[in-house]
Amino acid sequence: MNPISWFFVGLAYVAGAVFALGFGWKLWSWLRTPNPLIIPTTPAPTTAVGAAARVAGEALFFKSLFRGNRWTWFFGYLMHLSIAVALMRHAVVPLGVPVGGSDLDFTALGPALNDLIRPIWDATFRLGPLFPIAVIGLLARRAWVERTRYISYAADYAILLLLLGIGGSGVLMKYVWEPDVDAVHHFVFGLNPGHPFAPAPLGDPLFLVHFSLVMTLMMVFPFSKLLHAGGIFFSPTRNQPDNPREVRHVTPWASR
Template sequence: MSRVIFPLIVVLVLIAIPILGVKVAGLHLLFGVVIPYVAFAIFILGFIWRVIYWAQSPVPFRIPTTAGQQRSLPWFKQSRWDNPFTTGEVIVRMALEVLCFRSLFRNKRIDFRQLPDGTPILRYSPTKWLWAFALLFHWSFLIILIRHIRLATVPIPGPIEFLDHLDAIFEIGLPQLYLTDLTILAGLLFLLCRRLFIPQLRYISLPADYFPLFLIISIVCSGMLMRYFLRTDIVGVKELVMGLVSFHPHAPVKDIGTIFFVHIFLVSCLFAYFPFSKLMHMGGVFLSPTRNLANNSRYKRHINPWNYPVKTHPYEEYEEEFREFMKQAGIPVEKE
């Protein structure tokens, strides 16, 4: 249970830090400018470091354990998106994986049950819950991130404004309710509950699995609190953010609201934590060898990059070297 409690306490401490820092110590500049800059720099540099670190590992072999028929003789129908042969087909498979989570869609569950007459049966049934809620969470998160660009650009690009409008299409309440706020919460709660309530998953879940969930849940909650319940001076917030992105940072307006500092501090934590955690699957998914390599081992020779030059001594050379001795010993030679 401490694997759940510990990350929860960490997140609660992370929430308390900006409250104390801003309300008691008055460190507006630290929490509004310095920490966001540092966190973003860690994110960018850490991300690049991580990817380059991964790229140190050679991937010499195509891994053909993919679903579907590989390209073979012309009368076998190739399964193009599952077992791609060309780069174009690989791009389609990657797009399906990154945008639609195709491999999660194939998630199967081992189902052990008994027929009415008592015969035990084992079957593999498809289970789509994880796929559905993972998709819901990730897409909501992406849309939320994109529409936050409205706070970091002047003038706001048309597509961003359109997305913002689309997200609040039902015009519920004032400020209008964003649909992604609800869907991301639904997705997060599902992902958390599945770890908490499925015994096998709880057994394999680590603090590093719960921490990002708690952190993102608190980011969403602080953002929703700020938008729908505790008001902040949003013009002051945008002024601050514009100062950051234009490299003319200035201290935030004083009455900007503590909840804003909680929000931006938690986001800073997420960004700084990102490159060193499982969240790097954002970059890692593009480097999955089972997804991004074409299954063309039977058509193209892939040379192992760490092959060292092997010293060979073929028979011709051998005979050249020992011909005289061989002749003396009466061993037949090929060349006289």
């Protein structure tokens, strides 16, 4: 392989290590943070099961955001849904799922499953352009809503522009300048540990830009506001049951 291909291989492994170690360190620091007081945002459920359901509702449906601002919820939910679909569609290559041409081949699963899965899979194809549209909506909110603009930092705009670059380059590759799909598949699959490395598709600069932006996102993810993806599960205002009357909570220093 040439030095440029080795650069992109190294970039992928560095980004993966930074993402995994940074995310793991933040999760560990949250787990070690004491929560001696019961401080759920009321009205709140009074049981652990209810608190878990509340966290699930926030993580899956953004219920608080829906009650607070419908337009922000719409663009935010559209963006997260598009990301989830994109991750699902992208994961099939490094996981080694057989592909046919530029898309998945479900015929090996049998006619019945193929007829069931294929329409659903094809429907996700149409969600791609919605991702940059959602990011543009969130950028417009930060730029034009005075209260939001006042509390926004340069890093907030940079993250959205990074996401816009990823989504925009992905849509261009899908609809305008399609790369060499086989070369991309071999390169990405070769990044799996235990598999021989494959040269980067240097003839597809748009893919290399897209790939570099994704690796950049992975490296900044653990150190940015994007980490709310994991932090929502550790928020005491959401994950605690409102049961101070039923259960006595004694702080460690008070019990000595």
